[in-house]
Amino acid sequence: MQRTVTVSLARPGDGRAIVRIIRDGFPRKLLRTTVYGCRGMANYVEDQIQLASEFSDTTYLVAEMQGNIAGCAEFRRFPAELWLNYVAVDARYRGRGIALRMLSFGLRELRVVGQRRLTLDVLGANLVPRRWYERLGLKPLSSTHLLEIPLPQIGRRQNVFVSGYPQAATCHKRYGFSEFQVTTAEGEYSVGRIGRQYFRLRQAVALENQTFLSFLASIDPGRRVLYTSPDHGKSGDVPVGVASIAVFLHMSAPIDAVNDRLRVSE
Known part of the structure; x- marks a missing residue:
């Protein structure tokens, strides 16, 4: 008897299964560098599903077979493109075309006028x-390196101002990740926190600001920095002390x- 696969938008209560399936598809060394490795990620997915609307930029799909969630996908929506963040299938159900079904459903049901391209990053x-x-x-x-960078010794950190930290602390308690803003004389920087191990920086200029980096070391010296760098050369070009964790293809x-x-x- 053929087993039917049904694809639909995720519903409240699907969050834990979505997180479990996506986690199972991650290499262990990479999982800790993503929000899916954070202890409260299921809370975040549930909250996203509960608050979902036609205006939400993040949408989750699930594929069900015999009453079980067999696969899931996470899409992000932008004016000119759909971004496939993740697509994953439970190991028990692989090889049955479930990923194709979810991708087809997503492109058909989530696409709006003006979106012309499907975009994603994949581990090279x-x-x-x-x-x-x-x-x-x-x-x-293009390709990018995910870099792990040590923080410097604590040094000069005058004229450093933080905004959004109380909100970030509350967010971190529930989800295990958060973001706040730091301003110095040289500029303003967004600082992400992933679990207990990493700060996440997106601005290259932040890595050149020793006052800023010293401040980060002072508030949590046990963390290292994650930064995604354009791949300008071979992995041997990575500076001493910096680890290239992975290369992603865009x-x-x-x-x-x-x-x-x-x-x-x-």
């Missing part, structure tokens, strides 16, 4: 999903072209 060393995306017509546009394709490939695959 993970050849199975990379080849899968290539067969659907996605092409690599891939993209026109949504219409991906839909054509999906129809052939179904």
Whole structure:
């Protein structure tokens, strides 16, 4: 008897299964560098599902088989593109075309006028999903290193001002990750915190501001910095003391072209 797979928008109560399935698909060394490795991520997914509306930038899909959640996908929506953050299938249900079904549903149901491209990042060393995306017509546009950077010794940190810290503390308590703002004479920087191990920085200039980095070391000396850097050369070009954890490929394709490939695959 053929087992039917049903794909739909996630519903309240699906959060824990979504987080479990996505976590199971992560290499362990990378999981700790993402929000999915944080202890409160299921709370975050549940809150996103509860508050979801047509204006939400983040949408979760689930694939169900025999009453069980067999797979899930997370999409982010932007004016000109759909971004596939994650697609994952429970190990017990792989090899049944479930990922294709979720991707097809997402492109059909979530796309709005003006969105022309599907975009995603994939771990360069993970050849199975990379080849899968290539067969659907996605092409690599660029690559990035995920770097782990040690903080300096605590030094001069005058004229440093923090905003949004109480809100960040409350967020961190519930979700295990958070963000606050730091201002110095040289500029203003967004600081993410992931679990108990990492600060997350997105601005390259922040890495050159010793006053700012010394401040981070003073408030939590046990953390290291995560930063995503454009891949300008070989991994050997990474500075001493800095670890390149992973290389990601940024891939993209026109949504219409991906839909054509999906129809052939179904």
